[in-house]
Amino acid sequence: MNSGKSLSVALLTREWPPSIYGGAGVHVKNLVEALKETLQVNTQIHCFGAPRIDATGYELKPPFTEINPALQTLLIDMDMALQIKDADLVHSHTWYANFAGYLASKIYKIPHVVTAHSLEPLRPWKAEQLGGGYVISSWVEQLAYENANSIIAVSDGMRDDVIKSYPQVDPKKITTIRNGIDTNKFKPTLDSSILDKHGVTTPYALFVGRITRQKGLAHLLRSWKFIPKEYSLVLAAGSPDEPQIGAEVESLITELRQDRENIIWIKEMLPHDELVALLTAARVFVCPSVYEPLGIVNLEAMACETAVVASAVGGIPEVVSANETGLLVEFTLDSKLFEKNLSESILKVLSDESLATRMGVAGRKRASDFFGWDKVAQQTIDLYRSLI
Numbered sequence: 001m002n003s004g005k006s007l008s009v010a011l012l013t014r015e016w017p018p019s020i021y022g023g024a025g026v027h028v029k030n031l032v033e034a035l036k037e038t039l040q041v042n043t044q045i046h047c048f049g050a051p052r053i054d055a056t057g058y059e060l061k062p063p064f065t066e067i068n069p070a071l072q073t074l075l076i077d078m079d080m081a082l083q084i085k086d087a088d089l090v091h092s093h094t095w096y097a098n099f100a101g102y103l104a105s106k107i108y109k110i111p112h113v114v115t116a117h118s119l120e121p122l123r124p125w126k127a128e129q130l131g132g133g134y135v136i137s138s139w140v141e142q143l144a145y146e147n148a149n150s151i152i153a154v155s156d157g158m159r160d161d162v163i164k165s166y167p168q169v170d171p172k173k174i175t176t177i178r179n180g181i182d183t184n185k186f187k188p189t190l191d192s193s194i195l196d197k198h199g200v201t202t203p204y205a206l207f208v209g210r211i212t213r214q215k216g217l218a219h220l221l222r223s224w225k226f227i228p229k230e231y232s233l234v235l236a237a238g239s240p241d242e243p244q245i246g247a248e249v250e251s252l253i254t255e256l257r258q259d260r261e262n263i264i265w266i267k268e269m270l271p272h273d274e275l276v277a278l279l280t281a282a283r284v285f286v287c288p289s290v291y292e293p294l295g296i297v298n299l300e301a302m303a304c305e306t307a308v309v310a311s312a313v314g315g316i317p318e319v320v321s322a323n324e325t326g327l328l329v330e331f332t333l334d335s336k337l338f339e340k341n342l343s344e345s346i347l348k349v350l351s352d353e354s355l356a357t358r359m360g361v362a363g364r365k366r367a368s369d370f371f372g373w374d375k376v377a378q379q380t381i382d383l384y385r386s387l388i
Contacts, residue, residue, distance in 0.1 A: 006039070007385070008086055008087050008088045009384065010046060010090045011046070014048045014097055015047065019047075024115075027179055031376065034374060035380065058076045074136070076100075077098075082107075090111070091115070091384075093115050098114060101113075111150070116153045119293075122161060146169055149173070150173050151175070152177050153176045153177075154293050162174055179299065180371050181296070181367050181371045181373070182373055183364075183372070186276060186367075190277070203231055204281075205231065206235075208279075209287075210240075211237050212245060215287075216288035221249065223288075227347055231262075237266070276304060280304045287311065290311065292311070302319070302325055306360050306363065307356040308325060308326030309346050312328040312330050326359055
C-alpha cells in the first residue's frame with residue numbers, strides 16, 4: 001500500500017546483477033525488488049562495473065586499473081557520488097560504496113543510510129586480500145559509520161558489533177532489520193538430473209560460499225576426516241579472496257580425495273535452479289563461518305527444507321533455531337576442538353534422516369514466518385521516512 005509521497009532513493013553497491021558474488025549483493029538485489037513492489041520508493045542503482053540496463057555502472061580505465069584496489073574504490077566512489085540525481089536519500093552497502101554515500105550526503109545535503117553487512121575491524125584477514133588497502137577500507141568504513149544519519153544492522157549481533165567497533169556512533173542511530181528470503185524462489189525442488197550432472201550418488205552435506213577465511217571452509221574440510229566415507233561432501237565454492245586460502249583449500253581437498261571418491265567440488269557459480277536442487281536434496285547444509293553478520297545462505301537452505309549445522313557466531317543464532325531447524329556449534333580459537341564438535345554435529349544429522357527431515361520442515365516454516373522480504377522492505381521504508 002502506498003502511504004504518502006514516493007521517495008527517491010539512491011542505492012549504492014559494489015555488486016549488482018549479473019555480478020553478484022556474496023550476501024551483500026543478494027541483499028541489495030532483493031531489497032530493491034521488494035521496495036519496488038511497495039510502490040512507495042523510486043530507486044536509482046549505482047554499482048561497480050560495466051553499464052547496465054537497470055543501473056549506472058562505474059569502472060576505471062588504465063592506468064588507474066593498476067593502482068591499489070582500495071584506491072581504485074575511492075576513485076569510483078567519487079565518480080559515483082557526483083552522478084546521483086535528485087535523491088531524497090542515499091543508501092550505501094559495504095565499505096566499497098560507503099565513501100560514495102558519505103560524499104553524496106555532504107554534496108547534496110541528504111540523509112545517508114548505511115547497511116552493516118560486515119565490519120572491517122572484525123575481518124583482519126582482509127589485510128591479506130587488500131594489503132595496505134585494508135587501512136583505507138577500515139578508515140572509509142569508520143568515516144561513513146560515524147557520519148551516517150542511520151545504520152541498519154542485519155542482525156542484533158551485528159548491532160552489538162557496530163557499538164563495540166565504533167563507540168563514537170550513537171546506538172540510537174542503529175536499527176536492526178534482518179535480511180530476508182524469497183520463499184517463492186527458494187523452495188523444495190527435487191531434480192535428480194542435477195545430482196546426476198554433478199555425480200552425487202550418496203547422502204551428502206552441502207557447503208555454498210566463497211573461499212575466504214570468514215566462511216570457515218578449511219575448518220569443514222579438516223572436520224570431514226572424522227565423517228564416515230559413505231557420506232558425500234558437495235562444495236559449491238569458488239573465487240578465493242587471496243592465493244593463500246585458495247591453495248590451502250585445494251590442498252585439503254586433494255588430501256581428502258586420496259581415500260575418498262565422493263568429495264565433489266563445484267568451482268563455478270551455480271545457476272539458481274541447480275543451487276535450489278542441490279540445497280533441497282542435501283541431508284544437511286553446513287555453514288562453518290568464523291564470522292557471519294547474519295548468513296543468508298542458511299535462510300536459503302532452510303527455505304528449501306534442509307537442516308542446517310552452523311557455527312554459533314554473529315547473527316546465525318537469530319536465523320537457525322538451535323535443535324529445531326538445525327544444530328549450532330560454538331566457535332572457538334581451538335581449531336581442533338571446533339572441528340571435532342563440527343564433525344559430531346554434522347554426523348548427527350547425516351546419520352538420522354528423520355531428524356534431518358523434521359529440522360528441514362521447521363526451517364522452511366521459520367523462513368516463511370519471520371524472514372519475508374516484504375517485511376524487510378516496509379521496515380526500511382519506515383526508517384527512510386523517519387529521516388526525511
